[in-house]
Amino acid sequence: MKRTTSARAAVPVALAISLTLAACGAANEDSGSGSSSSGSASGGTTVSGTIAGAGASTQTVAQQTWKAGFEGSNPDATVNYDPIGSGGGREQFLAGATQFGGSDAYLKDEELAKVPSTCGEVIEYPVYVSPIAIAYNLKGVDNLKLDATTLAKIMKGEIKKWNDPAIKALNEGVDLPATTVVPVHRNDESGTTQNFTDYLHAVAPDVWTDKASGEWPISGGESAKGTQGVVQAITAGDGYIGYADASQTAELGNAQIKVGTSFQGPSAEAAAKIIDESERVSGRGKYDFAIDIKRDVASEGVYPIVLASYTLACTKYADQKTADLVKAYLTYTVSPEGQQAAAKAAGSAPISDSATKNAQTAIAAISAG
C-alpha cells in the first residue's frame, strides 16, 4: 500500500480526464462480469428490457441486491429503483410513472380508488420485513429488558432516570446507573416511526395515546435524521435510547421486549414470524395481501416491532415484454434465493413460506394486455 501511494494519487486524476474523453463505458458492464452467476430464478429463459420502480428508501439495499442478482442472470435486463420515499413511490406508481413501487405502508383506501384501469388489479404484498431495534447506550448495561408500557413512558419522557423503579422491576440484578434518559426519535417522516408508534399505541394505549403516525407525534427528546442519524446520536450520548432498523444497531445495546410472558430481542426469525401471526386486511383485492401487523402478539419467539415494506404492481401491463420482465423480477425478489441475498446484504428477515406463497400467487396473475 505504502509503496504505491504517489502512483495512486496520480491515477485518479489521469483517469478522470481520460475517461471523460473516451466515455467508453464502465469496465464491469460490457463483459457482464462482477455479478453473481448463481441466480437463474426466471426459470431458464432470460428476459430483456428496462423497468423502473420507485419508493421506500428502506428497501434501497435489498433492491440493489435483487437487481444485481437478477441482472446477473439476465444480462439484457435493467431494473431501476429510485429510493425517493414511500409517498413518492405510491404517487408515481398510481400515476403509471413506474412499473412497480415500494412502500412502507399499504395503499390507503383513497389511493386504491386512484389505481388506473389499465393496471388491472393491484398487487400488494410484503417483500421486505425488518425488525426495528430498541437501541440504547448505557455504560455497564449490556442486557436491558423492557415492556411496552415502560418503553412508551421512556419515549414520552415520563421516565427521567435509568434507575427508575419501573425499569428496575424488569431488570432484576442489573446495576442501573442514575444517568438521565434521553429518548431519540426520527425528525423525518418515516415508515420506521409509523411502525414503532403503531406498536406503542397498540400495546400501551394508556400511556401512548397518540395514534400511529409517520411523523413523531409528541415533542420532547432529541431528534435526528434517518437511521444513520439516530444511530449516531445514540452512539454519541451516554443514556440515549431510540429506535432504528436492527441491521444498523449491531454495535449498540438492543433491548429485549416483553412478548407475552417472555422477552424477545430483534432477531430476523422472530420478526418474520409476526407476518404469519397477523391478519390480512379484509375487503381488498384478490391479489392484495396487505396486513395489519398484530402488535400485541403473545406467542413466544415472535418480535412485534417490525417494519413490513410492500411491493406494488399491476396484473396488467401494456406489452408482453414488460409483463415478462416485471414477472421475472418480482419472482426473483420473493424467491428464497432473493430473500436470502437481501438478508445477507441488508439484514432483513426472509419472508415466511406462506407469505412467499401468497406473493407467488399474485405474481402469477401478471399478464400483458
Next chain:
Amino acid sequence: MPDTDLDAPDQPSLTTVHEPTTSTSSPLGGMPLLRPTLPRLAPPLMLLAAFAVAVVLGLTVSSLNPVALLAETAVLYGAAIYTTSAVVEGRRNAVDRLVTVVVTTFFLLALLPLVSVLLEVVRDGYKRFDVTFFTYSMRGVVGEGGGAYAAIMGTLIITALTTVVSVPIGILTAVYLVEYSKGSRLGKVLTFFVDVMTGIPSIVAGLFAVALFVLFLGPGARAGVIGAVALSVLMIPVVVRSTEEMLRLVPNELREASYALGVSRWRTITKVVLRTSVAGIVTGVTLAVARIIGETAPLLVTVGTTTSSNTNPFSGRMATLPVFSYYEYAQPGIPRGPYLDRAWAAALTLIIIVMALNLIARLVSRFFAPKTGR
C-alpha cells in the same frame, strides 16, 4: 508585555528592546525626526509569547483545542501589541496593528473549519480511491467493490448541460441589467425577482422541472436534461447576481472612452466591459457550479438513480455523484464499511472535480483578462 512562564533566555532581550522605547521622548533632546516604531523583532516575539501563554492556558484551564488556542493567542497578542504600540507609536498605529491582528485572526479562524472538513473527507475518501472506483459502475455489485464511474459521468454531463444553459442566460441578463435597463421597469422587476429566485428551495426546483417535463413527455419521464433544467433554476440567479456585481464595478470611464472612439455598444460590452470583469465573472460562475454540483434532492426526483452507466442525457436515468454518495451513506447494507467508504470517496471525487474546474476557469480568465495593476 504580558508576563509569561517563558524565562531566562528571551526575557532579557525583550526587556532590553523595550527599555529605550519607553523613554523615546528624549533621545535627541527634543523633537524626534522619525516617529518611533516598534523594533522589527518585537511583534514576532510577542506573538510567540502569546502563543506560549495560550498553550499553558490550554493545558491548565481550558481544553487544548485549535479554535480556543487560536482565539486565546489572538486576544493576548492583540492586547499586547495594541498597548505597546499605543505607548511607542501612537494610537493610530496601534489601531492599525490591532486591525491587522483581527483580520488575520478572522482569516485563520475561517481556515480552521475548512481545513478540518477537507482533512475529514480526504482521510475517509482516500481508502477507496483506486482504479476500480473510477472504472466500474455499480451494476451487479453488492457489498464490497464497485465504483462511481457511472456517477462521475452523470455528474459531469449534467453539470456541463446546466452550465451551458445557465451561463449565457445569466451573463446576458446581467448585461441587460447593468448596460441596458437604465432603471426601466423590467430592469427593476428583474433585479428583484432574481434575488427572490436565489431563495427557491432546491427540492422545489426539482419538482418544478418534473412537472414541466411531464407536460410534454408523460409521467415517468426521467432524463439528465430534466435535472439540468432543475439545476439551472438554482444556478442562474447566482450567475446573474455575481456577474451583475462585477459589471457594475467596471469604471464608466472605460465605456465612455470606448464610445468616444466610435465603437458600437455591443462591441464595447463584449470587448471592454465583459473582458475587464472576466476574472470576477469566472469566479462567480465557478462558485455557481460549486453551488449546484452537490445538489441531491432535485436530482433524485428528476434524474433518478441507476447502477448502470448512461451517457445520454436525453433519455433514461443517470447516476450522479451526490445522489450516489448520499444513498451509500444514508442506506448502507451490512457490513457498513464498504458503503461508507464509497460515500466518502464519492464526496472526495466531487471536490476534486470542482477543484479541477476551478483551476481551468482561472487559467481561462487569466488568458482573457486585460493586464491590470494587481
Next chain:
Amino acid sequence: MSTTSDKPGVVHDAPRYGDRIFAGAATGAGVLILLVLAGVAGFLLWQALPALTASPADVRGGEGLAHYIFPLAFGTILTALIALVIATPLSVGIALFITHYAPRRIAIALGYVVDLLAAVPSIIYGLWGVYVVAPASVPVATWLSTWLGFLPFFGPDPSASGRTTLVVGVVLAIMILPVMTAVNREVFLQTPRLHEEASLALGATRWEMIRQAVLPFGRSGVISGAMLGLGRALGETMAVAIILSVAAGVHWDIIGTANSGTIAADIALQFPESSGLDVNTLVASGLVLFFITLLVNMAARWVIARRSDFSGAN
C-alpha cells in the same frame, strides 16, 4: 449609467444590427428568467392551493397551516441570522486579508483555497457539523447557559449532544463564507488604485486607508454578498436536516434539545414519505420561504439604495 443614456451612435445613423441583436438577446434572457420564475411561482401556487383551502384540522399538525409553518419560518430566519452575524465580519476580514494584507503570491493561493470550500457538498458540512462541531459546542453551550442564562437565547438545559440551532448557525456561516468572501474579495480588488494611494500619501495607516477608500467603495458589494449568503442560508437543506434536533413550536433557546426547524430542511425531511395534502402543506411552506426571501431582498435593496451615492462605478 446615466451618461450612456443618450444615443451612442451619433456619428453613424445606419442601424447597427449587432447592437440590436445583442440588446435583444440580453432582454430576451431577462424575460426568460421572469418566465421561469413565473412558472415556478405558478407551480408553487397550484400545488399549495389545496393546503391553503383545506380545513385546519386536515393540515399536518392538525391546527392549521399558519400553526404549522410559523415556527418553521421563525427557525429559518433565526438560523440564517445567526449565520449572517457570524459570517459577515468574518468574510470581510478574510477578503481584506487576501486583498490588502497577505503577500500577493500567497493571496492568490488563499483565494483559491477559500473558493474550494464552496465545492464541499452540503451533506459533508452536515456530517462534519454532527461529528465535529456539535460535540465541540457542548462545553461552550454549558458556559453560555451558566453565565448568560438570563438571556432568552441561552436556556437552562443545554443539549448534551450539541445538535442545536447555534451549531446549525455556525455551520451555515461556514457554508456561506466562500460565496460572501469571493464577492467581497472581488469588490475590494476593484477599489481604484488612485483612491488607495491618495489616502496613503496623506499619511493614513493601512487601516485608515481601508476605512476611507476600500470599505465605502465596497459597501454595496458587501451587502450584495451578504444577501447571496443569506439566500443560501435560508434555503440550505441537507446540512440543517442532518444536524438539527427539531421540536414543534417556537423556541428562542438556541442551545437546547428543542429547536425550531427550518422550512427547507423540513421539506427535505418530510417530503419523501408524504402524500396527498401533506405534500401540498410542504409546498405551501416553500411558498412562505419564497416570500421571506422576497422581503429580505426588498430590505437589502432599500439599504443599498439609500447609500448608493458613494459606490460602484460612479
